Amino acid sequence: EDQVTQSPEALRLQEGESSSLNCSYTVSGLRGLFWYRQDPGKGPEFLFTLYSAGEEKEKERLKATLTKKESFLHITAPKPEDSATYLCAVQARGGGFKTIFGAGTRLFVKA
């Protein structure tokens, strides 16, 4: 069964304290791995798509990487406005266009 597991469930950082969020996935042929950001009371907002192991994408203080079993979202020198829930998701080849989400990591950045 296709599955996405994220860790940690919650992460508390001081402003400027860099860290990484983990996403482990099991999928029968990866079409794509996605990262979304979700603010309270809002829908998820698309951040990145990764397609193959070794691929990296960057956006401001965020950098996503991909291996054959995991993806990491690295946050460099975070600011309070980076506080949100970060969701990892996958689509499987042969699985249509169903997107399977993990439970997310809630990030809190304190000034």
Added chain:
Amino acid sequence: DAGVTQSPTHLIKTRGQQVTLRCSPKSGHDTVSWYQQALGQGPQFIFQYYEEEERQRGNFPDRFSGHQFPNYSSELNVNALLLGDSALYLCASSLWGDNEKLFFGSGTQLSVL
């Protein structure tokens, strides 16, 4: 450019009732997917509509049904509501052929009492 709009934003129903949620996709998009997000969990795929047909369905009972209109807007209907149906219902739009990147609305928060 209007994004994905959903209505209503909040809804309170009692067990056994029926509910209809509405979604207008982002301008230029022709595909609508619906997701259920329980508190503290990630979104779960309910179904996807394209060309007014259900194209794919997740593991949800037949109590959950939908419809897509010629203008690409969509409705989600849930019959015989259960307490466990309380959740945030999210609509996501995309372009058929580029279904990887989803644009989400802010959702409808459904509470079943």
